[in-house]
Amino acid sequence: MSRSIVADFSAMEHAVFAERRKRRAQVRLRVWTIRIAVAVVLVGGWYFAARQGLVNPLFVSSPDEVAKGLVTQLGEGAFWTDVSATFSGALVGLAAGGLLGIVTGVVFSRSEVLERAATPFLTLANSLPRPALAPIFILWFGLGFAPKALVAGSVVYFVLLTSTLAALRGIDHDVLQLTRSLSMSPVQRFLKIELPSALPSIVGALRLGAVYAVLGAVLSEMVGAYYGLGQRLVVLTGNFKVAESFAVLLFMGVMSMVLDYAIKGLEHLVASRSR
Numbered sequence: 001m002s003r004s005i006v007a008d009f010s011a012m013e014h015a016v017f018a019e020r021r022k023r024r025a026q027v028r029l030r031v032w033t034i035r036i037a038v039a040v041v042l043v044g045g046w047y048f049a050a051r052q053g054l055v056n057p058l059f060v061s062s063p064d065e066v067a068k069g070l071v072t073q074l075g076e077g078a079f080w081t082d083v084s085a086t087f088s089g090a091l092v093g094l095a096a097g098g099l100l101g102i103v104t105g106v107v108f109s110r111s112e113v114l115e116r117a118a119t120p121f122l123t124l125a126n127s128l129p130r131p132a133l134a135p136i137f138i139l140w141f142g143l144g145f146a147p148k149a150l151v152a153g154s155v156v157y158f159v160l161l162t163s164t165l166a167a168l169r170g171i172d173h174d175v176l177q178l179t180r181s182l183s184m185s186p187v188q189r190f191l192k193i194e195l196p197s198a199l200p201s202i203v204g205a206l207r208l209g210a211v212y213a214v215l216g217a218v219l220s221e222m223v224g225a226y227y228g229l230g231q232r233l234v235v236l237t238g239n240f241k242v243a244e245s246f247a248v249l250l251f252m253g254v255m256s257m258v259l260d261y262a263i264k265g266l267e268h269l270v271a272s273r274s275r
Helices: 002-051 063-074 077-110 112-127 130-141 145-169 173-181 186-223 229-238 242-273
Strands: none
Touching: 002 063, 063 242, 077 112, 077 145, 077 186, 077 229, 077 242, 112 145, 130 145, 130 186, 145 186, 186 229, 186 242, 229 242
8 A cells, every 4th residue: 555655655755846847838938939030020120121221221220230240249259358358357347346345245234234324325335427437547547357247247236236235134033033042143143044045136136237347347348448349339339330339249149148148047056055
């Protein structure tokens, strides 16, 4: 009898997992169907409008010309030098700004007095427009690597600070009371309770920070730089090379998507381990 019960339970479990896999496959198929349909409509509509003269190709170009411009630039060594300059600035800004934002959020979660004292200054700093900061950083550090990393880091810092502080402050009060009743030290409480609970929110904020890091690096390069996709975009638009300009914008979007999906994979890993 016990073997029969075990067999029935195993069959039910197998059926449940099979149903879940089927639902996931159906959702994945629907998602990709919608994505492909939207892409076809957008690109097809753009191509049709350009060919029928509904838009001025001098200012909008066409999908086939943009593709040609992208392929041409991918074969240039200077293009990959610009990609390396932008990507490295964005990565350093993401790492430095993210780490500093997380550390600041942890410190503020421990001291309400310190947080309230620093809030007006941080609000003032966050309200400063990044296009205004870029020329100042360039004036201080020149047209090299530092300004783009600083602009990118300044954006990422506040995103991670806000998310970290909110995640740590949002932990259930009853859970914290239980840790105190168990005589857990502050370090134990932070490492075993608070940090694992806040990690999914922190890693999720990194996804947003990754996109902002690329935008910050490109913005700094558009103001002034020796190399970078932002500077390349300024030169191309100044010479009315619209197709090549759209190709650079497309590549920037792809680069941001790569960073976003990399952080998303880390987010899934952290979420699975924190359950």
